[in-house]
Amino acid sequence: MTGVQTCALPIYISVVIKMVAAGHEVLIVSKPRITCIIKLVDAFRNIQDKIEFRFSISTDNEELMHVWEPNATSFRERIECLKLAFDNGYRTSVSMEPYLSDPAPVIEKLEIYVSKSIWIGVMNHKHSIPNFDDIADIYEEEYVAPMVQKLRKNHKVFWKKSVINLLV
Secondary structure, eight states: OTTOOGGGHHHHHHHHHHHHHTTOOEEEEEOOOHHHHHHHHHHTGGGGGGEEEEEEOOOSOHHHHHHHSTTSOOHHHHHHHHHHHHHTTOEEEEEESSOOSOHHHHHHHHGGGOSSOEEEOOOTTGGGSTTGGGTGGGGSHHHHHHHHHHHTTOTTEEEOHHHHHHTO
């Protein structure tokens, strides 16, 4: 819920409830904050079969998170949010787009709380971003090909086209 202030939550909840009442399913994509996710989990309890939470978790390295996602929640808090939604019976998924470190160890830590999918993608406009050279090696074919091979048997992992494009 990065960027959504707590005071806007009742409006957001109302809109989601109306969307579900109109026959839609809702995918909630967020860099989650536990205070917001607690409220959403409680508010949508009666319609949870129509809700999926997808949390952005790009790395488990807190130092990288501070550089690339300033003011966003910590890895620990994001895992806590994922676990909360999962434990309360919601469909859960993760977006690792962009991944900021090797996805495999991150996936090992969180996949138990993922009921649906883990999407892995690269950083957009990476060559125009300051400090990109600090992590550029993880976007090279020599890194990506073994990463894809390592995770190819994990049925929860899906690759964004941006990753596949690095291999052609």
